Amino acid sequence: xxxxxxxxxxxxxxxxxxxxxxxxxxxxxxxxxxxxxxxxxxxxxxxxxxxxxxxxxxxxxxxxxxxxxxxxxxxxxxxxxxxxxxxxxxxxxxxxxxxxxxxxxxxxxxxxxxxxxxxxxxxxxxxxxxxxxxxxxxx
Numbered sequence: 152x153x154x155x156x157x158x159x160x161x162x163x164x165x166x167x168x169x170x171x172x173x174x175x176x177x178x179x180x181x182x183x184x185x186x187x188x189x190x191x192x193x194x195x196x197x198x199x200x201x202x203x204x205x206x207x208x209x210x211x212x213x214x215x216x217x218x219x220x221x222x223x224x225x226x227x228x229x230x231x232x233x234x235x236x237x238x239x240x241x242x243x244x245x246x247x248x249x250x251x252x253x254x255x256x257x258x259x260x261x262x263x264x265x266x267x268x269x270x271x272x273x274x275x276x277x278x279x280x281x282x283x284x285x286x287x288x289x290x
Contacts, residue, residue: 169226179220186213207246211239 190209193202218235219225 169223171220171223175220179216182216183213186216211243214239 186209190206193205193209196202198205224232224235
């Protein structure tokens with residue numbers, strides 16, 4: 152292979168796929184920092200059960216920013232964007248099914264830290280420790 156052929160091959164396939172301006176990266180990083188501060192601030196504001204939904208919404212926006220700008224999804228093929236959106240929808244669907252199931256167990260949920268329970272094992276239960284023989288007892 153001659154030198155001219157190798158140069159033309161590199162022109163067709165550049166080493167770097169897409170260069171992002173530093174200003175765009177800094178703006179994205181600043182937006183991520185602001186959204187992180189908002190997520191922490193929402194933790195201290197009591198809006199009931201919507202705290203969870205707000206935090207999840209902010210997390211989705213942050214994931215979208217990271218995927219779009221830092222992972223170059225904005226400049227990639229549209230099919231990859233479709234796959235990303237489909238994956239996010241399946242994650243939301245899975246979380247929705249998990250949240251639907253929590254009402255069944257609400258009566259046994261503790262608020263705050265659960266109390267420490269004293270575990271007592273039945274001597275006949277499987278996994279019970281081997282009982283020590285006392286003096287005067289036959290095996």
